[in-house]
Amino acid sequence: MELIHVHHPLVDHKLTVLRDKATAPSVFRHLVAELVALLAYEATRQVAIEEIEIETPVSKATGWALKEPRPMVVPVLRAGLGMLDGMLAVLPSAEVGFLGMVRNDESLEIETYAERLPDDLTGRQCFILDPMLATGSTVVEAIEYLLKRGARDVTCISILAARPGLETLEAAVGDRADVRVVVAAVDEKLNDHNYIVPGLGDAGDRLYG
Numbered sequence: 001m002e003l004i005h006v007h008h009p010l011v012d013h014k015l016t017v018l019r020d021k022a023t024a025p026s027v028f029r030h031l032v033a034e035l036v037a038l039l040a041y042e043a044t045r046q047v048a049i050e051e052i053e054i055e056t057p058v059s060k061a062t063g064w065a066l067k068e069p070r071p072m073v074v075p076v077l078r079a080g081l082g083m084l085d086g087m088l089a090v091l092p093s094a095e096v097g098f099l100g101m102v103r104n105d106e107s108l109e110i111e112t113y114a115e116r117l118p119d120d121l122t123g124r125q126c127f128i129l130d131p132m133l134a135t136g137s138t139v140v141e142a143i144e145y146l147l148k149r150g151a152r153d154v155t156c157i158s159i160l161a162a163r164p165g166l167e168t169l170e171a172a173v174g175d176r177a178d179v180r181v182v183v184a185a186v187d188e189k190l191n192d193h194n195y196i197v198p199g200l201g202d203a204g205d206r207l208y209g
């Protein structure tokens with residue numbers, strides 16, 4: 001697994017405003033979209049392209065087009081929905097599939113309560129959107145789900161990850177080179193309720209609560 005921690009002054013600034021409990025939901029939603037676009041720039045570095053010939057108004061030229069099959073963007077409900085517009089601003093031709101997942105706070109097991117994805121993802125590059133990677137259970141389940149359907153590689157874009165969750169993910173996917181996680185920050189710990197500390201609270205509630 002490759003961890004990409006995006007270091008950029010605008011990312012750090014926007015994340016600080018997100019963390020602030022005084023930030024209103026409308027501002028929070030706006031900042032999430034802006035942050036995702038910045039993270040997506042790094043997350044899409046490996047997106048598959050192919051050489052094409054085009055004609056400019058002046059002459060022929062060689063250029064690049066996204067390669068088929070189109071990338072698949074998968075927001076994890078609910079909070080991942082808040083990242084979808086920002087991602088599509090960068091990758092407008094992507095197809096969108098949905099996963100609804102909830103963590104049982106005692107067993108930490110993940111229940112997949114909704115799914116809207118093609119059965120066959122063979123050869124598809126997939127981008128999971130979930131702002132928080134806390135214990136890591138949700139993202140492990142989502143990655144396994146996509147790989148089982150044949151995804152060619154899976155990149156998870158999260159605004160914030162907790163160190164224990166990243167360790168869980170690393171243990172689950174090992175040294176697979178086709179799994180990537182892109183984050184704006186890594187916090188060191190979780191509290192007794194498995195919230196990231198210092199974190200930013202419950203992303204779903206701050207977006208939609």
Ligand code: HSX
Nearest residue numbers: 077078079101102103204205
């Ligand atoms: C909570 O957030 C629970 O553990 C669930 O796993 C999750 C629900 O996410 P969302 O639907 O609010 O995004 O901490």
Ligand code: HSX
Nearest residue numbers: 079132133134135136137138
């Ligand atoms: C949060 O809970 C996020 O949006 C994720 O869906 C989930 C992360 O928790 P975990 O499975 O990493 O512990 O609301």
